[in-house]
Amino acid sequence: MRACDDFHATDRARRRMLEAPLSRRRLLQAGLGATLSVYGARALGLGDSLEIAQASAAAAPNAPVLVNVFIPGGLDLLDTLVPVDAYGRYADLRPALKVAEPLTLAGTGLGAHRSLAKGLGGGLTGLFERGRLGFIPGIDYANPDLSHFNSRHFWETGIISMRAAPGWMARWIDRHGNPDNPFQALSMDSGLSPLLRGARVPVAAVSSPDDAQVWVPGVWGDWHERMMEHYGAIAARRPGAPGPAAVFGAARQSRQVATTLRPYVKDDDTGVDPLAAPVPYPGDTEGEGQNGFAENLRYLAAMLNLPLGIRVAAVQAEGDFDTHDDQRVTLDRDLAKVSEALSAFQADLEARGIADRVLTLVWTEFGRRAQENSSGGTDHGAGGLAWVMGTRARGGVLSPYPDLVTFDEHDNLKVTVDFRSVYASLLEQWLGTGADEILPDAGRVGRLALVA
């Protein structure tokens, strides 16, 4: 299984970072900052940072927001969205794996994996039934590259090339963003999503208000505030040369993000969370398994409800969908997590009354081989699955399901829709801007109706 090693190496590196973020919890473990609870709702001199975000939000309070969710590893199409109309052929390809009782999606000839019904309001299948979710099966690009690393890079940049390039959302925010507001393009992670990498305008990477803060050994409480005032005064210099300008600019913007979010840090002593959600999220209840993806979405929904001027956001789902073995167990467990997290997020947006301006695109880097392998899994293949979700997303099955009889020359599903046509369609139909200026191949990939 040569091809999948790159996923594990990349993913291992990521997980290590996720396991050990520079969070307050981690710093407390390291014995830092005994008196950190002074944060919380105390009135703070927020300076101009909140004003910048607010002004940017006020300029376009109903501006559409695109949330981009990445499912890592290459999610299998056939077992997630089961071709019930061709079940015999499906069962031949998947004698061991076949999903026994998929949930029928009326009028589509398809059935959903049962885990997709997990979560508020019937999970993702519930959203599908309410016309708020549109599946895009068979999505990929011509001559698919079966390397996780390469394929992911293509999706992230929107360009089929291994050249370094800014992420496609970075290129969008550069054209349509604000020169001062880092919240406009948000990576819900401790590192910047490659989708946003390379932007010239400010963007932010922050997984929670807590994750934006900093600590200094031996300098606590008001003393910390005073020290950071001096840090701010040092960072206020605006040098002209590109290197110093980048250093001083980033120092200012990271302070801007931290101070803007400071009032929303959860108070560990009182348990008061200013960003508490109006709906229950998975992992909220004691004893439930943790769901970091759900937590990221919970913070994102709450931040979308603040006047921060967020226009695009990137989130990564939890789980290992590189199912070379144990696919059945993995999908049962991890698809449930995805469904629970995303349906809570959607319910949250609806409860807050902001759902009409948020649309979510969920994608994975490739599909998997139609024919199962001998270890209870599937190898890297083509023709994957993506979906759009939201009150204004077009519901249904939005692209042709791949043929299960004739495959491409590598025995993979034939691609039925190019992911760049989804990007181009979202740019034009949802964000209301041109696609050609962002995607070099926008003119050649066609469009899908994705917005209702």
Place this chain on the structure above:
Amino acid sequence: MRCPTWLHVKRRPHAAEESLVKQSSWTTAHAERLLWRAGFGARPNEIEHWAQRSRGHTIDWLIRGGSGPHGTQRMVGPAPNADGKALDPNNEWGHDMLWWLDRMVRSQRPLVEKLTLFWHDHFATVDQDTPLMLAQNRMLRGHALGSFRALLQAVTLDPAMQGFLSLVDSDKRHPNENFARELMELFTLGAGNGYSERDVREAARALTGFTGNWREGRPLSIRYEPDHHDDGVKRVLGRRGRLDWRDTLDACIAHGAHAPFLVAKLWDFFVSEPLDRDTRRRLVATYRDSRHRIAPVVREILGHRALYADLHDPRMVKAPIVHIAGLLRLVGRGVDDRAWTWISGQMGQQPFRPPSVAGWDWGPAWMSTATARSRFLAATWIANDAPVKVQKGSVDVAWSPEEHVEQARAVTGRPWTSGATDDELLKLARRFLAHDVKPGDTVRAWQAEVTQSALRHLLLSGPDANLC
């Protein structure tokens, strides 16, 4: 005609003496700048050592090694560990990077480590097994200052590179163009710089014949199978014949675009000022005259006055791993915490894991809100342990604000700060020491300690600390 070695080149009267920094104006600031750009910074006593010698002497030591501020010791400072355990770079996750970071911190051949980092970026190899990457790293280090031709040959034969760019098992029936393309685009000529798609395709044919001894999906070693090689006639970059892999590399190196491309990339690695046309021409001549040796070009760059421009207003953004190694060097601390693997990752550069075949984006691109915060917290990590951590009772309550700043500087290895920052630090010290203290009263011990903690941290975390 025998080509001169680089030693001959060095002795040759220099064509452009005026481009060198003046020997007579060699100061502490010059030595400090050079030790940052050619290495990972230095302690004040080390900088002083070189400031009292000459520019030539310092550059000589950087390039050739020999006796320096610590005599002929190869590594200076405490041996590395990861949370108390010895490093096991082949087997323990992240220890590969700690192993290299330790060399950056302790090696008395800092330029060799710095150039190894340059080649690691130039020949970026992604997602290959750790033992292969460590072997590649040793190979790059061995060739770091030698002949580019020998380096390029070694890279071409390197199992990690062969696996990454699909050169292994590229045979005459299905020549894979991956390596051939990057050879021209990234390694020798630059994108679109005087070669065609046909050159790439023909080079891919010429590069066929390698096969691997595979284990667990990795080529552990590479061998050449003449049967797999396309021995037909090809035409690559104007050369025609039954070309093989060596001929192809030679054609790239001999191509007119190669020398200007490589010297410009080396220049940008060391100097933040743009490379002017005359200097570029001279560097190209040096490179060609030395028969494509790296040391003479680097020597000329390190002596160039542009490297010493704006000594009191540095303009190069320290790469994340350079920043971390520099913090440890300056405060005199060794590698003792596995946390550096993910801190460097969050800062945007985890050695052995470049983001793509094109390596990292250097310079201003290092900075974002998240990386700025991670850089701040790198200082927190430094300040949370000896020797930077303020010990109870170690601060004299009688210290004046000026003495506080001076003490903080001494502990942190005297990192560069601008005049404006110096004023702000003094302002902080005055404010902190006066806070809630009635005239005539002395400062409380904890208050003096807070002041000292804040100053030390700001010296390492402030924006200034990210520039060199």
